[in-house]
Amino acid sequence: MEQTSLNIHQDIIDKCLEGDRMAQYELYKLYSKAMFNVSFRIVHNENDAEDVLQEAFVSAFKNLAGYSGVSTFGAWLKRIVINKSLNYIKKKHIEITPVEVLPDVKEEEPIFNEDIEFDINQIKKAVDLLPDGYRVVFSLYLLEGYDHGEIADILGITESTSKSQFNRSKKKLKEILEKEAYYER
Template identity: 50%
Template sequence: MEAIFIDKHYSLVLECKQGSKKASYELYRLYSKAMLNVAFRIVGNIGEAEDVLQEAFLDAFNKLKDFRQETTFGLWLKQIVVNRSINLLRKRKLELIEIEGDHLENIPDEEPEDEDDVQYQVALVKEAMKQLPDGYRLVSSLYLLEGYDHEEIGQILSISENTSRTQFLRAKRKLMEILKGRGKVS
């Protein structure tokens, strides 16, 4: 039996499928800011993220007849945005280095003490992530900010799970260097 998810914007999706421009505009208004943030975190350039956003919405509206409510519209759209963002990076000749063997380092995590400190540290990390090479930024964004696990990242990027983990660990190391250089990490 096929699972069907009913989300709060189901009626807008149905209206869009029937050709309503008003419903299309409303879906765009509801999702554009969040999807722009997703694209920006992956591509690292606001202009390119805006292009990705527009192309993703065009794709979504053109393929809306194929949307079967097997997930929410937001998750379906997010997948389109992620795929479009990745395609843009591939056009930039993104190279993820395959790693042989299972030599992964464990980098201990420190837990911040209060919510203000957490928000401050998150802001610092997001700012530092903008300085990462595309491959590192892509994997760390998908893992940290979008919530994908390394197996899913491997499938999305057509790389091994091990390569995803390694890219993430390297990105983490590079972030530490960036933050230490700013005097933000001791």
């Protein structure tokens, strides 16, 4: 038997299922900012993230009857947003280049030099400077919590390519941040 998840907004979802436009707007207000951030981390452009967000909400409302309650509504919606974002970047032909995993790359290697401190704005700026393929894998793994197997399935790449892209993104992020710290001295 499937176990359903406690959904704190079930009353609003029920009204949406009845076609209540005000309830749809309420649900949009509750989730739009967080879902915009998810999309923006993947598509890397505010206007594109807004377009993806709108598509995701239209799709969610159209398919709301298919929401089973097995996960929270936010998790269900987040998956739609991620899928729409990834479809968008595939249309834009952003390449995730398959590469072999380098044997000397360690997954548990720390990202940052412990002698240098960075604030969140510096890190966000550095993530924005990552090449698209690196940024997508980095965001899905570190920020969205997907494992490399899931990322491989989502992006249509091998698990080793996902791991390699993530390791390369960490290396590139470290280079960007250390270069910035060097110039700020």
